[in-house]
Amino acid sequence: MSDEKPDTTPTEPANPAKTSITDMLAAARAETANLGTQSTAKKPTVPTKAKPPSKGPKSKVAPPAEPTGWRVDLFKVVPLLKRLCKLRSFQFLLVLPNVLVFYLFFISALYGHPVGNQNILIMIVWILWWFLLIVFLVPFGSRIWCTVCPLPFFGDWIQRRELVGVRPGKTGAFKNEMHGGSRAWPKKLRNIWLQNIGFLAMALFSALLVTRPIASFVAFIIMVGAATVFAMIWRLRTFCNYLCPISGFLSLYSMAATVELRSESKDVCAKCKDKACLTGSEGGWACPWGVYMAKLDRNNYCGLCMECVKSCPHDNISLFARPFATDIHLKHYDEAWKAFIMTVLAMVYSITLLGPYGWVKDLANVTWTGNVSGFAAYSACIIVACLVALPLLHLAAVGAGRLLAGKEKVPLKKLFIGYAYTLVPVGLLAWIAFSFPLMMVNGSYVLQVVSDPMGWGWNLFGTAEFPWTPVLPEVVPYIQTLILMIGLLYAILKGYEVARSLYQDRSAALRSFAPVMVYLCGLTCVYLFFFTA
Amino acid sequence: MFDKIMTKLANLLDLVVTKLAILSVIATFIGVPLALWCYDWVSLPKLEPEGAKVFTLYWSGTQGITQNRINGLNYWRTEFDKLEKGDLTVHQGDRVIFRLISADVHHGFAMPAFGIGLADTVFIKPGDITRVEFIADKVSPPEGFRFFCTIMCGKKEIHDKMEGYLTVLPATASASVNAATEAKVEVEAAVAVPQPTKLEGVSLISSDAQEFEFDNLRGHVWVASFFFTSCPSGCLKLNREIAKLQREFDERDVKFVSITCDPETDTPEILKTYSASFQADADRWVFLTGDLDKILEIGSSSFMLPIAPKTHSTHLVLVDRQGMIRDTYAALDPVHVARLKRRLVEVLAEGSEATTIQPVMPISVREQSIASDKL
Numbered sequence: 031m032s033d034e035k036p037d038t039t040p041t042e043p044a045n046p047a048k049t050s051i052t053d054m055l056a057a058a059r060a061e062t063a064n065l066g067t068q069s070t071a072k073k074p075t076v077p078t079k080a081k082p083p084s085k086g087p088k089s090k091v092a093p094p095a096e097p098t099g100w101r102v103d104l105f106k107v108v109p110l111l112k113r114l115c116k117l118r119s120f121q122f123l124l125v126l127p128n129v130l131v132f133y134l135f136f137i138s139a140l141y142g143h144p145v146g147n148q149n150i151l152i153m154i155v156w157i158l159w160w161f162l163l164i165v166f167l168v169p170f171g172s173r174i175w176c177t178v179c180p181l182p183f184f185g186d187w188i189q190r191r192e193l194v195g196v197r198p199g200k201t202g203a204f205k206n207e208m209h210g211g212s213r214a215w216p217k218k219l220r221n222i223w224l225q226n227i228g229f230l231a232m233a234l235f236s237a238l239l240v241t242r243p244i245a246s247f248v249a250f251i252i253m254v255g256a257a258t259v260f261a262m263i264w265r266l267r268t269f270c271n272y273l274c275p276i277s278g279f280l281s282l283y284s285m286a287a288t289v290e291l292r293s294e295s296k297d298v299c300a301k302c303k304d305k306a307c308l309t310g311s312e313g314g315w316a317c318p319w320g321v322y323m324a325k326l327d328r329n330n331y332c333g334l335c336m337e338c339v340k341s342c343p344h345d346n347i348s349l350f351a352r353p354f355a356t357d358i359h360l361k362h363y364d365e366a367w368k369a370f371i372m373t374v375l376a377m378v379y380s381i382t383l384l385g386p387y388g389w390v391k392d393l394a395n396v397t398w399t400g401n402v403s404g405f406a407a408y409s410a411c412i413i414v415a416c417l418v419a420l421p422l423l424h425l426a427a428v429g430a431g432r433l434l435a436g437k438e439k440v441p442l443k444k445l446f447i448g449y450a451y452t453l454v455p456v457g458l459l460a461w462i463a464f465s466f467p468l469m470m471v472n473g474s475y476v477l478q479v480v481s482d483p484m485g486w487g488w489n490l491f492g493t494a495e496f497p498w499t500p501v502l503p504e505v506v507p508y509i510q511t512l513i514l515m516i517g518l519l520y521a522i523l524k525g526y527e528v529a530r531s532l533y534q535d536r537s538a539a540l541r542s543f544a545p546v547m548v549y550l551c552g553l554t555c556v557y558l559f560f561f562t563a
Numbered sequence: 564m565f566d567k568i569m570t571k572l573a574n575l576l577d578l579v580v581t582k583l584a585i586l587s588v589i590a591t592f593i594g595v596p597l598a599l600w601c602y603d604w605v606s607l608p609k610l611e612p613e614g615a616k617v618f619t620l621y622w623s624g625t626q627g628i629t630q631n632r633i634n635g636l637n638y639w640r641t642e643f644d645k646l647e648k649g650d651l652t653v654h655q656g657d658r659v660i661f662r663l664i665s666a667d668v669h670h671g672f673a674m675p676a677f678g679i680g681l682a683d684t685v686f687i688k689p690g691d692i693t694r695v696e697f698i699a700d701k702v703s704p705p706e707g708f709r710f711f712c713t714i715m716c717g718k719k720e721i722h723d724k725m726e727g728y729l730t731v732l733p734a735t736a737s738a739s740v741n742a743a744t745e746a747k748v749e750v751e752a753a754v755a756v757p758q759p760t761k762l763e764g765v766s767l768i769s770s771d772a773q774e775f776e777f778d779n780l781r782g783h784v785w786v787a788s789f790f791f792t793s794c795p796s797g798c799l800k801l802n803r804e805i806a807k808l809q810r811e812f813d814e815r816d817v818k819f820v821s822i823t824c825d826p827e828t829d830t831p832e833i834l835k836t837y838s839a840s841f842q843a844d845a846d847r848w849v850f851l852t853g854d855l856d857k858i859l860e861i862g863s864s865s866f867m868l869p870i871a872p873k874t875h876s877t878h879l880v881l882v883d884r885q886g887m888i889r890d891t892y893a894a895l896d897p898v899h900v901a902r903l904k905r906r907l908v909e910v911l912a913e914g915s916e917a918t919t920i921q922p923v924m925p926i927s928v929r930e931q932s933i934a935s936d937k938l
Contacts, residue, residue, distance in 0.1 A: 117573055119580035130591045137596055144638035144666055145689040193584035194577065243635040386800030388877075388895025486603055487664065487692030495691070498874060504793045 102351040103294070111349065115336040119194045121177060128180040132250070134483060139247035143485020146241035147475045150483040156240045158476050161469040164283075164461045169354070172287035173280045176333035181253050182270055185261025190315065196340075198312045202265075206310035211263040215272060221364040225278030226371055230416055232275050233375045234409045237382055237394035245397075267318040270333060282368045283458045284329040285357035285451075286520075290350050291332055291339075292323070298346045299324030307338035307347065314341025323347060328357040330365075355455050355524050359448065359531070366450035370424065371416040373453045373553070376460035378412055381560050384467055424450065427549040435542035440532050448532050449546045452525035456550060459517025460557050463510040470506060474499040507562040514561065518554045522547055615658040615696075618651050620727070622687050623666040624716040628727050633666035646727040648706050653699050655734040661710075663693040670725070671713030671863075676703070680713055684863040686871075703731040715867060715891070760864040761886050767822065767853035767861075770834035775851055777886075784910050785818040785882050786903075788894065789862060789875035791825035792837045801877050801894045806841040809848055811904065815911055819848040822861065824875045826852040866891075879903060883910050 105112035114120055135151040146152040167175050187193060189210045199207030238245045253274065260269040270277045293299045293307075307323040310316030314337040317323075321332050323342070339347045360366055381387060382394045392398075396405035428445045474496055479485070481494035488494060525543055533539035611617050621633045621643075629643035630650065637643075653659055663672055663685075670687040673680030677697045687693045707728030716722050762777035769775040788805065790798040805819050823829035829837075834850040843850065852858075855872060862870025866880045866888065878891040881903060889910060892899040 113569060113573060118577045119584075122580060122584060126587060126591065129588070130595060133591060133595050134599075137599065138635075140636040141634045143689065144633060144635045148689050149635065193588065194581040242638075244638065247635065386797055386895070388800070388893065389897055484599065484603070485689075487662070488602070497872075500793075500873070 099353040099356060103348050104289070104351055105348040112339070115339045115349070118196065118340065121335055122194045124178040125180055125183055128178050129183050132180045136247055136250070138484050139243035141484065142243065144243065145485070146243065147472070148479065148485040149243040150479040151243045151246055152240060153475050153479040155246065157468055157472050161465045164465045168280060168283045168287060169458070170288050172284040172289050172329045173332060173334050175280060176270065176277065177335060181274070182257040182261065182267060184254065184258045185269065186318070188258065189261045196313065196315055204310050204316045205306070206315050208265065210261055210265070212265040213263055215264050215268050219272060221362065222272065222278050222281065222368055223364045224273050225275055226364060226368050228273060228275035229278050230371055230413065233378065234412060236379060237391060238397055240383060241395070242397065266316070266320055267333065271319060271331065278368055279372055281330045282365065282372060282454060285454055286355040286458050287329055288352055288354050290329055290352055290356070291334055291347065292326060292350055293346050294348050295346060296324055298344050302344060304343055306341040306343055311341040311343065314338065328359065330357070355520050358451055358524050358527055360451045361447065363447065366447045367417065367421065369450045369453040369457060370420045373457040373460065374412070374416045374420055376457055376464055377557060377560055380464045384464070385560065423549060427545040430545040431542040434544060435533060435538040438533055438535055438538045444532060445542065448528045449525060451528055452521040452546060452550055455520035455524060456517045456553060459513050459520070463513040463557070463561055466509050466513070467506045471500045471503055473501065510561045511558060514554050514557050518550060521550050525550070611660055612658065615660045616653045617660045617662060619662040619664065620646070621664050621666050622670040622712065622725065624668050625721060627721055627725050638666065648728045649730055651707070651727065652730040652732060654732050655699060655702050657699050659697055659699050659729070661695040663687045663695060665689045668716050669714055670716045672710060673713045674708060674710035676708035684713060699729070699731040701731065702733050703729065707731070713867070762861065762865050765861065767851040767857070768831055770831050770838055770850045771845070772831040775849060780818060780820070780882070781886055782884050783816055783818050784884055784907065785820055787820045787822065787866060787880040787882060788878070789822050789824050789868065789870055791823050791873050792829050792833055793825065797877050797895065802841050804894045804900055805848065806843070808904070809844060812907065817847070817907060817911065820851065821848070822851045822858055824858060824862070824870050825873045826855050826858060881906060881910065883913065
């Protein structure tokens with residue numbers, strides 16, 4: 031099952047994860063050439079009134095809906111923000127402190143305390159960073175972590191031979207001087223399946239990663255090494271786009287984020303002959319993520335590096351605030367499976383790391399117990415749940431909905447992928463629900479390791495002896511319940527929007543969505559059971 | 564005008580950062596380890612008093628005691644240099660400082676010759692440096708003064724060997740050998756392995772707000788455990804296991820004693836409500852609160868479990884009719900719970916007569932780090 035789809039249709043938004051830069055550039059230029067003969071503005075897609083179902087075997091499916099709701103141009107509201115983003119040194123100034131901190135973490139993992147809760151790598155990355163990422167950065171900053179991520183630092187440096195500046199020139203279709211192999215990533219692999227597998231593989235070893243600093247070190251050093259090697263062979267951020275496990279989950283949940291980087295006017299983009307956002311210019315590098323701003327309609331594959339803000343000759347790129355969960359369309363199987371995997375893993379993490387099930391911890395903690403067969407069974411259960419069980423449940427709900435919808439037939443694949451989006455708000459809020467107790471119960475360890483980053487008995491800020499102090503642990507189940515309910519609410523609201531974009535008839539949309547809604551409620555109940563167990 | 568100034572400032576910033584970029588990256592990669600090294604190797608040791616004999620000892624539940632620094636990188640090594648007799652040598656009158664570091668779980672330190680760790684448990688917590696300071700005011704026997712772990716920290720075969728010896732030589736060469744012999748005689752009585760203190764004449768407060776005497780349990784087989792009501796996970800599971808045991812041994816003479824380690828929160832009223840949620844039979848399952856210090860003392864001295872405010876082991880302690888601890892079992896491990904049930908049947912069959920069984924130290928259960936449990 032391949033999701034690779036060369037995208038050459040100008041009206042279909044491009045997915046940079048699927049399309050080569052040459053294809054996108056050709057499509058973009060064709061669009062510019064056709065300007066004047068056809069409008070680039072999209073038509074409203076959500077029908078304003080119900081129409082009778084088509085008599086044919088399959089009705090024509092409405093194209094994806096335009097984002098609705100309010101948008102605030104943050105560059106206009108806060109001009110300083112735009113000035114900062116236009117600085118060539120903007121990203122470097124953010125990444126360098128992060129490089130320093132991660133370097134300290136790596137040293138601590140090797141030479142610091144071997145116990146997880148006394149090691150700064152474990153405590154900051156898996157407690158504080160994870161909490162901030164999932165609770166604040168992703169919902170309110172989209173992929174802003176990718177802006178400051180230190181993992182591709184060396185890869186970018188090798189590829190650009192610049193830490194701050196930009197090199198005009200010509201490298202293939204790009205108008206920048208780039209180094210390294212600059213090869214195109216194989217078409218068959220232009221999807222996020224590898225990211226899905228990577229995240230799932232990391233999750234299987236979660237108990238090890240969060241208790242043994244050396245294990246986390248190995249995981250991170252592999253990522254840094256891979257990002258660097260990939261940058262030397264393939265062009266742009268190939269590692270980030272196709273392999274990084276963290277990128278995969280950020281990609282999925284950034285759809286719900288309340289900010290987006292978009293062009294201010296699609297018409298300006300359409301008339302633009304340079305396509306500098308895609309190819310680079312004297313002011314900025316070609317988009318490392320391969321995004322063409324005229325077609326960007328989802329946050330998934332925009333790493334917020336702000337190069338397009340600098341390279342756009344028309345000053346047409348801006349950062350917008352928007353309502354929660356505005357991007358509501360998954361487009362391919364790999365994205366749907368990402369949603370399944372993340373949904374199951376939110377539950378698995380809660381059970382394994384925070385749950386009262388000692389025997390599960392023992393199964394997961396294979397390096398301590400040496401119970402390889404138990405770990406194999408644990409892994410098999412997770413893999414089957416992620417890749418088979420939940421997708422089958424989803425398929426059953428979607429199939430039932432399709433039958434209930436009546437005569438208006440929408441392809442099962444479209445329904446399957448479309449409704450998988452409902453797992454984005456459910457999953458994101460489940461991860462938030464998981465992260466709250468993580469921080470509330472274990473947050474005091476962060477104070478300890480900040481004063482004693484190596485676990486060598488230091489007390490830099492006088493907090494090394496701070497006792498383990500769970501914050502209101504008795505309130506945790508109530509907070510989790512509230513968060514999960516908000517997730518369910520958004521899933522139902524947005525799921526219905528998806529249904530309306532798939533079905534022309536309101537009643538058919540509702541009937542189609544009903545079984546999915548039931549299964550979402552069931553899923554939330556399962557979350558509630560395990561989270562509050 | 565403002566725009567022009569801002570633009571110039573931005574350009575200037577870009578220029579400066581561009582010029583300094585490579586330098587700052589190099590500075591980062593050299594500066595971070597250098598700063599760590601300087602602080603740890605140059606500054607920190609100066610904090611110890613001048614002239615003191617400082618020994619840094621790493622305690623590991625899988626390796627024993629070693630002077631090798633155990634860190635993330637070498638933790639997986641199978642063998643560290645074990646502490647041998649004669650490794651730690653000082654002279655009479657020296658000021659001795661032990662810097663004790665746990666590489667994994669909670670350990671306890673005792674050195675009977677100097678009265679350390681007998682009345683109060685000296686905890687060696689992961690991540691902390693436990694400093695033990697004393698004057699070596701007497702000459703040791705030839706093998707040295709023994710110190711050892713007082714908490715069941717891991718596998719019994721390793722815990723039993725978690726010991727070391729401090730050799731204290733005479734202050735001057737002319738000091739008599741007799742001093743060593745005298746010291747040996749003086750110390751011999753004290754170096755016995757510490758045994759759990761019997762709960763005689765000890766009482767706490769029950770959920771009925773009545774004084775509960777542990778002496779009343781004499782003649783009964785009972786299972787003790789520690790918990791606190793606001794615990795979000797482990798304690799619930801622990802008490803569910805006890806509730807199951809209560810049901811399974813409904814007709815047998817087994818009592819259950821659950822002691823809170825958060826008495827400030829867990830008043831008798833709260834315990835009453837909490838116990839009802841587990842259908843606790845008040846005649847067979849008591850929930851106790853009381854003075855925190857007393858509870859900590861009971862935990863460490865009588866049950867030899869690492870107990871601290873809102874922090875506790877999730878083990879069940881089996882006590883026989885004579886008040887002897889027979890074994891401990893991980894409540895969250897089904898294998899251990901099954902083992903406990905079998906042992907309960909055996910102990911119940913022993914009858915009420917005094918047995919000749921010696922109190923045994925808790926078995927080779929893997930005492931997970933309390934801290935690690937929270938992850």
